[in-house]
Amino acid sequence: MALVGLNEILMDAAKKGYAVGAFGGSDMISAMSAIQAAEAKKTPLILLEEFSLVFRDDRSLELHFAALNAMAERASIPVATILDHGTCYEDCLKAIRWGCTSVMFDGSSLPMEENIRITKEVVRAAHAAGVSVEGEIGHVGGDEGGATLGGLAADASAYSSPKEAEYFAKETGVDALAVAIGTVHGTFKGTPKLDIERLKAIRSAVGDLPLVLHGGSGLPEAEFKKAVTNGINKINIFTSTEKSGAACTKELFAKEDQYVVTFDQIARDAVRAMQRDIETHIEIFETPSIGV
Ligand code: 13P
Secondary structure (H helix, E strand, C coil): CCEHHHHHHHHHHHHCCCCEEEECCCCHHHHHHHHHHHHHHHEEEEEECCCCCCCCCHHHHHHHHHHHHHHHHHCCCCCCEEEEEEEEEEHHHHHHHHCCEEEEEECCCCCCCHHHHHHHHHHHHHHHHEEEEEEECCCCCCCCCCCCCCCCCCCCCCCCCCHHHHHHHHHHHCCEEECCCCCCCCCCCCCCCCCCHHHHHHHHHHCCCCEEEEEEEEEEEHHHHHHHHCECCCCCCHHHHHHHHHHHHHHHHHHCCCCCCCCCHHHHHHHHHHHHHHHHHHHHHHCCCCCC
8 A cells, every 4th residue: 555645644534524543653663553553443544753752863864764654655554654743844855855745844833924934835845746734823732752740731822713724724725734722742731621612613714624633642532522523634642652652661670570571572562552552542533444
């Protein structure tokens, strides 16, 4: 099955009103877990690729992206590979050169006009290369990786406005738009609740443009379902999957008095745990299986 653009996966999702999960690509183990989970569920997959997690220098990143894109290309389900949270025009161009079928430019912490200006440049270059672009307005705060022990609450003053969503979409020509409606990256403080009325207003303001929810880890099942019913088409999950891989590593070390723990054991158990976590999310999202 060939690699596909985000566009190909999300246009159908937006037209028919369902959501597709975007999962781990911080390393080959999380990428393999995501591919195996989507293959088991026979659903399309959006594979998140990152610049700032395990690998940081260009040579390592280029190899990392090449490996992930090659894995995606050989999957039995359609996979869109996306640079997640590109922070500048140059990073987006690198990801395109390294084979991503889609890029996200995250200008959400910039003033609106500056966000629009750079997003527009990314869209122009990416579309010329046949690559889809996700933009973001409003700001989903927090840290990927669940770094904050106490968790974070969403900042309602940074939620996306329907008017701005419409303006941003029209000005930039993005293929998908990430909106802030009550999630945070990482671990939540308390019980998160989405602003569904805001989501409905954004959905009606942007027509059938695919909408994206970042910071999905830890959201209650009922909130996911409301998000999908009211217009979300792509849901990003990172912390939950990574934590499930780490939890089984902890269990292995707890039994270290019985045997020597080796990295291959850690990796094998982590793949199983992360695959399970991703499959559970795909079930909650009710992403339709291909050909059903
Ligand atoms: P979580 O880490 O909260 O799952 O968010 C992931 C994300 O939005 C990646 O872009």
